[in-house]
Amino acid sequence: MNIDQIRAEVNAAQKSEFISLLRSTERDGVENLIDYLENKSDFFTAPAASKFHNNFEGGLCEHSLNVYRNFTGLLQMKNVELDEKSIIITSLLHDLCKCNYYLKEERNRKVDGVWETYTQWTTNKSPALPLPHASRSIKMIKSYIPLKFIEELTIFYHMGPYGGEDYEYRNMMQLAFEKYPSTILFYLADTMSSYVDEEITEE
Ligand SMILES: [Fe+2]
Ligand SMILES: [Fe+2]
Numbered sequence: 001m002n003i004d005q006i007r008a009e010v011n012a013a014q015k016s017e018f019i020s021l022l023r024s025t026e027r028d029g030v031e032n033l034i035d036y037l038e039n040k041s042d043f044f045t046a047p048a049a050s051k052f053h054n055n056f057e058g059g060l061c062e063h064s065l066n067v068y069r070n071f072t073g074l075l076q077m078k079n080v081e082l083d084e085k086s087i088i089i090t091s092l093l094h095d096l097c098k099c100n101y102y103l104k105e106e107r108n109r110k111v112d113g114v115w116e117t118y119t120q121w122t123t124n125k126s127p128a129l130p131l132p133h134a135s136r137s138i139k140m141i142k143s144y145i146p147l148k149f150i151e152e153l154t155i156f157y158h159m160g161p162y163g164g165e166d167y168e169y170r171n172m173m174q175l176a177f178e179k180y181p182s183t184i185l186f187y188l189a190d191t192m193s194s195y196v197d198e199e200i201t202e203e
Contacts (some may be wrong), residue, residue: 011058015044018061021068022092025085033144041099048095050102050121053198060098066197067091070189075182082150082182089147090154090186097136101127134163153183160187 019034037043048054048063068091075082105122108115129136134156141147141155157163157173164170177184 007056007058011044011061014058014061014065018044018065018092021088025088027085027089027145029145033141036144037099042102043096043099046098046100047102047121048098048194048198050123052200053194055121056201059198060095063193063198064092064095066193067094067186067189070192070197071186074185074189078181078185080181080185086148086151086154089141089145090151090158091189093141094134094137094155094158094186094190096140097127097129097131097133099140100124132163134158150180150182153180154186157183158186158190160184160191 019038022030022034044061045057046060047056048059054060054063068088071087071091074080075087101124102121103124104119106117107120108117110116127136129139131139138147138152138155147155153176157176160173161170163173177187
């Protein structure tokens, strides 16, 4: 079995784990959301990034499952309570805005004086919803399923200090982190997944 076949098997197993977890929430509209993910979007083949962590086909699904495991672990470690269904929904869907967002482009480069063609991930510069990362995910999720307040808050601040530079954003983020500790644990789980668990694939 070669590396591509192994990756394809891993992707299939992760897709099936992702769908059964999401289905287990029994949230209103979840079946329509699963249909969108499976049949009307590139969610299960999309990378998690173009140049950073998990920049390979299936990377987005794997990243979402990594966040689920890290978030669960951090909540247990710090004895912070959060409903299992909210853990699943926030972890699996926080980066939904990355659906139909990454494109593969052919580029040319010179290696040892010889031109060669290679493929590289790039981003859609004009997504259908012109909203920032976290707000775009929230808007997309809510077009399929309702979100509880804590879930929306968790997804809204999942980028932590990288989600916004203005004074108001930073102030409100700090307040949310102090009042709802699961929100800062989610930011940490996302960061841990990206920087500790996941790798960058060189083209
Ligand atoms: Fe994100
Ligand atoms: Fe993420």
